[in-house]
Amino acid sequence: MNILITAGGTSEKIDDVRHLTNHATGSLGKEIATLLQSEEQVTIHYVYGPQAVLPEGNSIHFYPIRSVKELEQQMKELLTTLSFDYVIHSMAVSDYEVETATNEALLAKELAKAITTKQGTTQEQIELIIQETLKQESRTGEPTQKKISSASEKLILVMKKAPKVITSIKKWQPSVSLIGFKLLVDVPEEELVTVAQKSLETNQADFILANDLIDITPTQHLGLLVTKDGVKARFQTKKEIAQGLKELILERKDDL
Amino acid sequence: MNILITAGGTSEKIDDVRHLTNHATGSLGKEIATLLQSEEQVTIHYVYGPQAVLPEGNSIHFYPIRSVKELEQQMKELLTTLSFDYVIHSMAVSDYEVETATNEALLAKELAKAITTKQGTTQEQIELIIQETLKQESRTGEPTQKKISSASEKLILVMKKAPKVITSIKKWQPSVSLIGFKLLVDVPEEELVTVAQKSLETNQADFILANDLIDITPTQHLGLLVTKDGVKARFQTKKEIAQGLKELILERKDDL
Numbered sequence: 001m002n003i004l005i006t007a008g009g010t011s012e013k014i015d016d017v018r019h020l021t022n023h024a025t026g027s028l029g030k031e032i033a034t035l036l037q038s039e040e041q042v043t044i045h046y047v048y049g050p051q052a053v054l055p056e057g058n059s060i061h062f063y064p065i066r067s068v069k070e071l072e073q074q075m076k077e078l079l080t081t082l083s084f085d086y087v088i089h090s091m092a093v094s095d096y097e098v099e100t101a102t103n104e105a106l107l108a109k110e111l112a113k114a115i116t117t118k119q120g121t122t123q124e125q126i127e128l129i130i131q132e133t134l135k136q137e138s139r140t141g142e143p144t145q146k147k148i149s150s151a152s153e154k155l156i157l158v159m160k161k162a163p164k165v166i167t168s169i170k171k172w173q174p175s176v177s178l179i180g181f182k183l184l185v186d187v188p189e190e191e192l193v194t195v196a197q198k199s200l201e202t203n204q205a206d207f208i209l210a211n212d213l214i215d216i217t218p219t220q221h222l223g224l225l226v227t228k229d230g231v232k233a234r235f236q237t238k239k240e241i242a243q244g245l246k247e248l249i250l251e252r253k254d255d256l
Numbered sequence: 257m258n259i260l261i262t263a264g265g266t267s268e269k270i271d272d273v274r275h276l277t278n279h280a281t282g283s284l285g286k287e288i289a290t291l292l293q294s295e296e297q298v299t300i301h302y303v304y305g306p307q308a309v310l311p312e313g314n315s316i317h318f319y320p321i322r323s324v325k326e327l328e329q330q331m332k333e334l335l336t337t338l339s340f341d342y343v344i345h346s347m348a349v350s351d352y353e354v355e356t357a358t359n360e361a362l363l364a365k366e367l368a369k370a371i372t373t374k375q376g377t378t379q380e381q382i383e384l385i386i387q388e389t390l391k392q393e394s395r396t397g398e399p400t401q402k403k404i405s406s407a408s409e410k411l412i413l414v415m416k417k418a419p420k421v422i423t424s425i426k427k428w429q430p431s432v433s434l435i436g437f438k439l440l441v442d443v444p445e446e447e448l449v450t451v452a453q454k455s456l457e458t459n460q461a462d463f464i465l466a467n468d469l470i471d472i473t474p475t476q477h478l479g480l481l482v483t484k485d486g487v488k489a490r491f492q493t494k495k496e497i498a499q500g501l502k503e504l505i506l507e508r509k510d511d512l
Contacts, residue, residue, distance in 0.1 A: 014276070016441045016469055017348065021267075021277050051307055092273060096411045104390035111367065112383035127368035134360035135409055153391055155352045159411040185272045213272055 006091035008052025024092035026052030031242040068162040079172035096159035103152035170204040180205040185213040196226040262347035264308025280348035282308030287498040324418040335428035352415035359408035426460040436461040452482040
């Protein structure tokens with residue numbers, strides 16, 4: 001049985017010394033992999049971000065990635081060349097990637113030019129021109145700089161939507177079972193379940209492990225296993241989550 | 257003898273799951289601390305950022321920090337309550353901290369309002385208004401959000417200058433000897449030395465260890481010890497840098 005696990009967080013490069021990181025220790029992924037790798041019939045392929053803590057085991061293949069783009073390439077390669085039974089996608093993936101690093105002077109110059117060119121007059125027109133200009137892909141700035149100078153008063157980072165890797169998983173390998181993760185912060189359980197069910201649909205996931213950052217402490221990790229029918233199981237710790245997913249995968253228990 | 261060492265990198269919080277980090281492993285600081293702590297007369301106070309590798313030793317006091325603000329508070333507290341012989345400030349400190357996270361719609365609304373209110377007409381006037389508006393401290397946006405929604409096409413992070421901690425060190429404790437660090441990326445040695453000497457002056461540092469990211473590999477770490485008179489010593493590895501600083505501090509060798 002082949003299982004693909006992703007864990008940790010992505011890191012988007014701003015320049016050679018600065019990064020935008022998604023905070024995630026990877027300890028939940030480690031817990032899941034540790035439990036599953038002890039099963040004889042299981043081979044784990046483990047895709048992980050920088051600074052993720054790693055599981056140990058002879059039956060684990062490791063694939064380090066940094067950015068969302070690297071994650072996308074690695075996942076595509078694995079899912080189009082190997083056959084998997086499950087993907088457990090616990091990695092905290094950035095929604096955005098860096099488009100340009102600019103400053104107040106460069107951005108002002110670009111926007112003023114767009115406004116004057118188009119001769120907008122009312123506030124609504126100006127607003128629309130600015131919004132459209134900000135949405136454009138190519139802009140003045142310092143996109144590939146070695147280290148952005150700290151001379152200007154403001155550093156303005158324009159980030160664009162990163163590719164949604166989870167949405168492509170079933171496109172790369174339609175037969176795989178997909179367990180996605182959804183992390184929200186301080187929301188009512190009802191909202192958490194609704195958002196998780198929307199994610200099930202959008203990403204063709206089979207299960208979503210939904211959790212809330214305020215319910216995660218060093219000793220506790222509340223998690224809800226959500227399907228289109230609702231909450232199928234509740235867990236109190238990372239160990240319980242790992243145990244629950246193991247039962248789901250190995251014993252194909254539909255009712256946990 | 258009391259020595260204050262800073263190591264690793266700072267991490268600025270964008271929201272509860274995203275951070276802007278300065279990439280730095282802290283391994284140079286660890287090397288320096290490891291060598292110095294073995295000396296009987298030395299007590300080390302070690303201020304370090306998230307993910308920094310740590311030195312071992314009974315004579316080391318540890319102080320974890322995350323953001324530049326936390327670094328500033330910690331350094332101020334230490335330098336105004338304890339007497340130090342040397343500060344070795346090897347930490348990669350962010351030049352900027354997060355002011356606001358916004359999106360294309362909110363930023364366009366704010367700028368359009370400023371432009372219409374002030375009735376700018378020429379391109380130059382519009383440019384100036386936008387620039388001034390971007391420089392303002394308080395703006396529309398989502399500064400304290402739990403997790404920024406990924407609904408908008410662009411995520412725009414406006415960063416403002418962070419406090420320059422190194423500049424305050426001699427203000428907090430005028431008698432201390434200060435060894436600062438300057439990291440540039442792919443510049444000629446002449447430029448590296450010039451920038452290091454400017455930093456000596458601005459920050460009232462006694463020495464600057466200047467290095468270039470392209471000269472740092474797992475097995476090599478070129479470093480120049482710069483004073484106002486020029487390059488006093490050259491090092492090829494982290495071990496050599498640590499050894500050089502130890503000789504400087506313990507034997508007060510003026511000519512290395």
